Amino acid sequence: MSRWIEHILREFPSELSRFWIAADPDNVLLDEQILASLRGRGFELLPFEDSVAFRTDYEERYRTAWDRGEPGPAEALVLHLRSGIVDDLPWDYLRDGRRVSLSLADLFPKLSYSVVRQIGAEHLEALFDAQLRHAAQTLGDAGTKDFILTHIFGVSPYLISRPEALWRELLRLHFSDKVLPPVLASHVASVIDSQGAFKELPLDDLFSSKAFFLRMVQDAWDQFLAGNGLVSSRLVDPARSGRESTPVIPFEHPDVRVIVDSMFLDGTLHPVAIEGRPTGIPEWAKVGVVEDPDALAKLVAEGASRLAGSLPGAEATHRDWVQLSRRLGEVIFRFHSLPPVQAEPIGDQVLEVQKAADERLREWVIAHYADLPSLPVAKGPVMVHHVPRFLSLRRDAGEVRVALLVFDGMAMDQWVQIRECLAQRAPHLAFEENGCFAWLPTLTSVSRQALFSGLKPREFANSIETTAQEPIQWSRFWQDHGLRANEVAYRKGIKRTGQLSEIEAAIADPAIKAAGIVVDTIDEVVHGSVLGKRGIANQVKSWCDSGFIEQLFSKLLEKGFHIYLTADHGNVDAVGIGRLNQGVATELRGARVRTYRSDALAASTPGDIDASRLDIAGLPADFLPLFAHGRGAFVQKGEPIVAHGGLSVEELVVPFIKVTHASTSK
Numbered sequence: 001m002s003r004w005i006e007h008i009l010r011e012f013p014s015e016l017s018r019f020w021i022a023a024d025p026d027n028v029l030l031d032e033q034i035l036a037s038l039r040g041r042g043f044e045l046l047p048f049e050d051s052v053a054f055r056t057d058y059e060e061r062y063r064t065a066w067d068r069g070e071p072g073p074a075e076a077l078v079l080h081l082r083s084g085i086v087d088d089l090p091w092d093y094l095r096d097g098r099r100v101s102l103s104l105a106d107l108f109p110k111l112s113y114s115v116v117r118q119i120g121a122e123h124l125e126a127l128f129d130a131q132l133r134h135a136a137q138t139l140g141d142a143g144t145k146d147f148i149l150t151h152i153f154g155v156s157p158y159l160i161s162r163p164e165a166l167w168r169e170l171l172r173l174h175f176s177d178k179v180l181p182p183v184l185a186s187h188v189a190s191v192i193d194s195q196g197a198f199k200e201l202p203l204d205d206l207f208s209s210k211a212f213f214l215r216m217v218q219d220a221w222d223q224f225l226a227g228n229g230l231v232s233s234r235l236v237d238p239a240r241s242g243r244e245s246t247p248v249i250p251f252e253h254p255d256v257r258v259i260v261d262s263m264f265l266d267g268t269l270h271p272v273a274i275e276g277r278p279t280g281i282p283e284w285a286k287v288g289v290v291e292d293p294d295a296l297a298k299l300v301a302e303g304a305s306r307l308a309g310s311l312p313g314a315e316a317t318h319r320d321w322v323q324l325s326r327r328l329g330e331v332i333f334r335f336h337s338l339p340p341v342q343a344e345p346i347g348d349q350v351l352e353v354q355k356a357a358d359e360r361l362r363e364w365v366i367a368h369y370a371d372l373p374s375l376p377v378a379k380g381p382v383m384v385h386h387v388p389r390f391l392s393l394r395r396d397a398g399e400v401r402v403a404l405l406v407f408d409g410m411a412m413d414q415w416v417q418i419r420e421c422l423a424q425r426a427p428h429l430a431f432e433e434n435g436c437f438a439w440l441p442t443l444t445s446v447s448r449q450a451l452f453s454g455l456k457p458r459e460f461a462n463s464i465e466t467t468a469q470e471p472i473q474w475s476r477f478w479q480d481h482g483l484r485a486n487e488v489a490y491r492k493g494i495k496r497t498g499q500l501s502e503i504e505a506a507i508a509d510p511a512i513k514a515a516g517i518v519v520d521t522i523d524e525v526v527h528g529s530v531l532g533k534r535g536i537a538n539q540v541k542s543w544c545d546s547g548f549i550e551q552l553f554s555k556l557l558e559k560g561f562h563i564y565l566t567a568d569h570g571n572v573d574a575v576g577i578g579r580l581n582q583g584v585a586t587e588l589r590g591a592r593v594r595t596y597r598s599d600a601l602a603a604s605t606p607g608d609i610d611a612s613r614l615d616i617a618g619l620p621a622d623f624l625p626l627f628a629h630g631r632g633a634f635v636q637k638g639e640p641i642v643a644h645g646g647l648s649v650e651e652l653v654v655p656f657i658k659v660t661h662a663s664t665s666k
Contacts, residue, residue, distance in 0.1 A: 017098035035371035042075030110135040112144035157191035229280035267330025322435035325653035329412030370617035388454035403561040409523030411570030415655040421544035430662040448568035461620035492518035563659035576639035577632035590645030
């Protein structure tokens with residue numbers, strides 16, 4: 001256990017109280033490792049966001065059990081208050097609770113609080129160690145920025161004066177997903193500017209926005225290929241070309257080349273289809289071009305091999321799993337792009353990586369999934385039920401009109417396919433890509449309902465088996481966050497170009513501030529699939545080629561909406577392990593999961609079925625899921641099927657994308 005976590009846990013001696021009040025304005029406790037460590041000591045943390053909801057949870061699940069002398073869901077409960085002021089809490093909480101106050105100002109006394117509070121929570125553990133070892137005196141704002149850049153990010157802006165040094169640092173940071181917080185990016189840009197270097201480059205944006213940086217590098221790669229006599233098939237938005245000058249990146253420099261090579265292999269950068277043979281470029285650069293299916297097959301095999309050697313472990317964070325999901329999505333998309341003759345020899349290699357990732361994820365979910373609902377959402381949703389709250393924060397930040405597009409059932413690899421299609425068809429669009437976790441079981445009535453309501457499934461127990469309440473729940477959320485009913489729109493069942501007029505009519509009203517739209521083309525294709533995910537990829541391509549997606553995006557952008565795209569769950573290639581013929585015993589029947597209303601019914605599963613129960617925090621107490629193991633499905637033994645409901649990377653981690661005009665994307 002790290003010194004950081006030990007220091008935090010020291011505030012919570014388990015023998016002193018069953019009920020705790022944590023005043024935590026900086027969300028110090030809302031860290032996966034700290035939450036897991038607290039739970040390991042018998043503590044459960046419950047955010048105090050809605051006084052009625054908290055009272056219900058506390059009285060029904062904890063206090064009643066404790067008063068009867070029963071252990072309850074946990075030995076101790078921490079009321080988590082995102083404020084330093086506790087006096088407004090109900091008097092009985094203040095009477096019974098033991099109070100703890102946590103603040104970054106107290107935890108980092110030698111560093112500037114105004115700077116530290118702008119650094120991501122994922123860096124605090126390393127920063128705490130660095131402070132103990134290296135902070136000899138109290139530092140001001142500028143000193144704290146330099147300290148964090150040196151000890152956490154390994155960057156010294158004072159040494160960046162040559163192009164290869166600048167691009168090496170940028171590539172290294174973005175490849176390792178260490179995007180600089182804006183406060184540090186501005187400081188780096190200011191220091192470099194003061195040296196008179198790179199004044200033509202938007203340094204602030206290059207250091208702080210991965211989407212902007214990757215777009216610039218991709219354009220520079222096209223320019224590099226053109227300089228070597230190769231013509232790329234990739235389109236560039238002519239309007240953007242006139243606004244942004246493409247930087248000249250020294251790709252040939254060894255320090256730059258080695259990172260670019262890795263970024264192409266894992267899908268961070270996208271190899272470009274070229275016309276003709278790549279005879280005019282050096283051998284190392286061929287990783288960034290696709291000349292024929294054999295070259296693409298080699299790229300897929302190398303990408304799968306790298307993935308197999310870098311799967312997240314037991315102590316990984318949710319960010320590690322989102323990153324893994326995105327890399328896996330790139331590999332799967334490329335694999336399904338191959339003709340069968342090239343795909344068949346590497347099919348087993350790709351499948352083994354998928355299975356290994358799923359097994360690692362299952363172990364991680366058992367240990368950490370219960371912590372995800374409590375994590376902060378300000379920088380992006382961690383779970384799908386965080387999305388409405390995140391959109392509300394974006395509205396508070398000035399995004400007056402927001403649109404939530406839910407592509408029902410879209411897995412990460414299908415998003416990659418859509419993105420690549422749009423890169424060809426609509427280069428004026430740009431995407432800020434991330435991901436979040438669906439709710440388990442990954443069923444529409446569970447996860448999509450959480451997505452539109454902003455609630456945990458336990459909080460809509462009465463409607464958990466249907467999506468009929470979604471319009472009401474979506475509207476109620478926004479009315480609770482300051483909008484009127486006539487400022488909220490919801491549409492579902494949208495699939496094809498002919499329905500775009502319906503969407504256009506719905507968003508034409510300038511009063512609409514929050515639009516929720518369900519596009520269920522992919523889910524419909526999945527449930528009708530007979531040729532596996534490879535066949536689905538062909539149908540998704542036809543759908544993309546219809547123009548529906550870019551037209552939908554463009555109509556919303558034209559009306560001033562800020563677009564956020566996600567899914568309620570993904571989908572996976574599965575194989576039948578045998579049917580469960582239990583009559584009315586099961587409440588919800590998915591191909592990958594069954595749910596029961598009692599332990600007795602759940603225990604009635606035949607012993608020869610390869611499946612097991614998994615308790616999921618946040619589900620109703622009488623909603624018990626039984627998951628098929630591995631990539632199994634409750635259909636005829638040996639029957640291939642594309643399905644969802646289960647616990648695989650492709651089902652559980654879904655895309656979360658901001659769609660913008662390339663001219664405004666940073």
